[in-house]
Amino acid sequence: MIELKVSDGVAEVVLNAPEKLNALDPAALAELSDAYAEGERMARAGDVRALVLRGEGRAFCAGRDISGVDPRDDDVLGYLGGIVEPLLRRMAAFPAPTFAVAHGACLGVGLGLLIASDVVYVADTAKIGSPFANLGATLDSGGHALFVERLGAHRTMDLIVTGRLMSGAEAVAAGLFSQAFPADEVTEATRTAARAAAQGATRAFVASKQLVAALRDDRLGLWASMAEENRAQAALCDTDDYREGFAAFQQKRKPEFTGRG
Secondary structure (H helix, E strand, C coil): CCCEEECCCEEEEEECHHHHHCECHHHHHHHHHHHHHHHHHHHCCCCCEEEEEEEECCCEECCCCCCCCCCCCCCHHHHHHHHHHHHHHHHHHHCEEEEEEECCCEECCCHHHHHCEEEEEEEEECCECCCCCCCHCCCCCCCHHHHHHHCCCHHHEEEEEECCCEHHHHHHHCCCCCEECCCCCCHHHHHHHHHHCCCCHHHHHHHHHHHHHHHHHHCHHHHHHHHHHHHHHHHHHHHHHHHHHHHHHHHCCCCCCCCCC
8 A cells, every 4th residue: 555666865655545535544554664664774875865754646645544433342542552652752853844745635644644744745635624513422642732833723623523624725715724826736846845945955954854743842942042043043953964055155056966975
């Protein structure tokens, strides 16, 4: 179900079970984790400098595959806490910029996959929200944190209680994700951005990625954040890409970054 291919420094991870809207069972999640582990290995070797995650068919990911789940003996904590959360943590820690293509249904675990990505480009017709009102379940995979942070408590509860799904255009306008594109353009727009990132100063991007995560997770204030920025910048001074960036600026030419230091 999960495919991994690499071209020109960009890894592309594909959810390829369109017949079930790329819904994920434990086996598929294990495959996805393995794909990210392999991508991480190549990133640390310098062979991958950006990653794209997308889904085949009509949807990015409709969430958990519950077609064979018996709620009487469902190990929800084992699934969410033992499988999903470690995967999302692995995705968020990927040592290069990550991009996701959101189209069609992006729900439940599918929403979590987007939350764990650095940049999310969204089809204007995508469907994003909390579809659990009719299941007797609740929003998971980080959805509460994302919605409350970006939408506030009242709009979050409105989505949860009504089950209303936002369009991709509405979600981007509300600040949930990066940019919205027509559905037939979003994949190529994402690939283009990833290819550009793969030519950039990877260590500088990763430094910003870590700072953004600290601001989100540790709630750093202005001065603490500034101190972290200062330390990150000082560490980058010793890299080849930092020196190349300054030299290119001074020589009025395009920099040629290696991403390796």
